[in-house]
Amino acid sequence: MKRFRPYRATQEIRDQYADIHLSVADFIYPYFVVEGTGVKEEIPSMKGIYRFSVDLLLEDIRELLSVGVNKILLFGVIPAEEKDEKGSAGFAADNIVSRAVRAIKKSFPEVIVFTDVCLCEYTSHGHCGLLHNHDVDNDSTLPLLAEMAYQHAVAGADFVAPSAMMDGQVEAIRKRLDKEKLSTKILAYSAKYASAFYGPFRDAAGSAPSFGDRKAYQMDFRTKDQGLEEIAADIEEGADWIMVKPALAYLDIIQRASVRFPDYPLVSYQVSGEYAMLKTGAQAGFFDEDRIFFESLTSIKRAGAQYIITYYAKEFGKKTSK
Template sequence: MKYPNNRLRRNRRTPAIREMVQENRLHPSDFIAPIFIMEGENQKEEISSMPGYYRYSLDTLGSELEELIEVGIKSVLLFVKVPDSKKDNKGKEALNEMGLMQRSVRFMKENYPDLWVMTDVAMDPYSSYGHDGIVEGDEIVNDPSVKVLAKMAVSHAKAGADMVAPSDMMDGRIGAMRTALDEAGYENTGIMAYSAKYASSFYGPFRDALDSAPGFGDKKTYQMNPANVDEALREVELDIEEGADIVMVKPGMPYLDVVRAVKQNFNIPVSVYNVSGEYAMIKAAAEKGWLNEEEVMMESLLAFKRAGADLIATYFAKQAAKLIKDQ
C-alpha cells in the first residue's frame, strides 16, 4: 500500500510542534469577568446555581478584584442586585447617582483605576416586572424604555464607567445612548452592544443571581429567536451604524455559528458571553465526575476564539486566566 506524502500527524508528534502550529490561543486579556454586587456590609454570598461564583458587597469586593488583576484580567462587567423595595416600572433607582451601580463604579475607578470597567445597562434588575423595559399593559414598550436607558448610560459614565454595555435589546437604544453620552460630554465612553442577544433558556442561573426573572410572560418580543442568524447580522449592522464600539453575541456555545457569521461580515471587535447556564452545566457535570472541568472549560473558551471572538465574557475568567498564567 502506498502511503501519502502528506502526513498531517507529523505536526502533532510532540507538544513542541503542536504548540508551534497552533492556530488560536487564549490570553487573560481576552476575558471579561462578570461581577455581581449587592447591598450591605461584609457580604459574600455564593450563588446556589453557579457553584464557586459569588455576590459581593462593596467592602468585600477588593480581594476579588485584586485576584483578577493578579492573574492578568483587564476588564470587568458589573451587575447589581437591587432590593425589591427599590424596584418599580420606571427605572427610577437606575438613575440614582447614589445607587449601587454608580457607587460601585466610583469605588472601582478610585481604587483600581487600571481596570476597564463596563456596566450593564438594562432595566430588568430595577423592574418590578423583571423586564428589560417599561411595561404598559402586557407590552414592553420600546421608545419610553430607550429614553430611560440612555439616561442610565449617562449616569454610569458620570460615575466613571469606561464602557456601557446595553443588554436590553430595545430598538434604537445604541444611537440614543451615543447621542446622550456625546451631548453630556462623555464622547470617550465606549459602548459594547449586546447586539445579538437571544431569548435563550441558558440564562436561568444569572436570573437567580440578580433576582431578575420576568414576573410575567417571557422576553421573546424583544430578544432574538434562537432559530435566526440573518436577523443577528441585521441587528449587528444597525448597532454599528448607531455607534457601537464592540458588538456581542449571547449566549456562547450554542451560537458559535453566529459568532463566526458576525466576525466574517463586520470589521469590528466581537465579544461573546459564555453565559451562566453554560457555566453551571460544566460545573455540575464535573461535580458528578462526568467531565474534567479544567479541560472542558479551556476547550470551550478556545472554541470561542476559533469561531472569531475577540473578547469572552465568562464566569471562568479568573480560573482560566490562572491556568494560562501557571502554564
C-alpha cells in the same frame, strides 16, 4: 495519501502548530454587586460565583488583577422592595453600579469597567423596559436606558453595555453621551438571543420576569440572518464594540459577524448556563474541568471573538499564572 498525524505526534509539535492561544487579556469577568457591607454570597446555581458588596468587591478585584485579568462587567442586584415599575433604582444618581464604579476607579484606575445597561434587574415585573398593557413599550424605555448609561459614564465607566434589546437603544445612549461630552464607549449587546442558557443568571441577579418571557424583544434562535442585521443597525447607531450572546450555541453567528464586521471588536458572552453546565458536569466527574473550559473558550475565540465574557476568567488566570 497526505499525512496529518505527524502534526500531532507530541505535545511540543501540537503546540507548534496550534493556531489559537487563550490569554487572560481575552477575558472580561462579570461581577454582581449588592447593597451593604461585608457581603459575599455564593450563587447556588453558579459554583464559585458570588454577589459582593462594594467593599468585598474591591478585595476580589485585587485578586483578579493578581492573575492578570483587568476587564470586568458589573451587574447591579437590589432587594425586591427597592424595585418599582420603572426600575428607578437603576438610573438614580446614587445607583449601586455607579457607586461600585466610583470605588473601583478610585482604588484600581487600571481596571477597564463595563456596566450592564438594562432595567430587568430593577423593575418589579422583571422585564427590560416600561410596560404598557403587559407589553414592553420600546420607545418610552429609551430615555431611561440613556439615563442609566449616563449615570454609569459620569461615575467613570469605560464602557456602557446596553442589553435590553430595545430598538434604538444604542442611538439614544450615543446621543446622550455625546450631548454630555462624555468619551465613554458603547459595547452593544447586538445579537442577544432568547436563550434557555440564561437561567442561572436570573437566579444570580433576581431578574426573572414575573410573567411571560422576553421572546418579544430578545432574538429568536431559529433565525439565521437577523443577528447580523441587528449588529449592522447598532454600528450605524454608534456602537464601538459589538456582542453575540450566548456563545457556544451561536459559534456560527460569531464567525459570520467577525467576517462581516472586521473593524469592530467582537465580544461573546459565555453565559451563566454554559458556565453552570460545564462546571457542574466537571464536578460530577463527567469530564476534566480544565480541559472542558479551555476547549470551550478556545472554540469561542477560534470562531472569531476577540474578547470573551466568562465566569471562568479568574480560574483561568490562576491556573495559567502558576
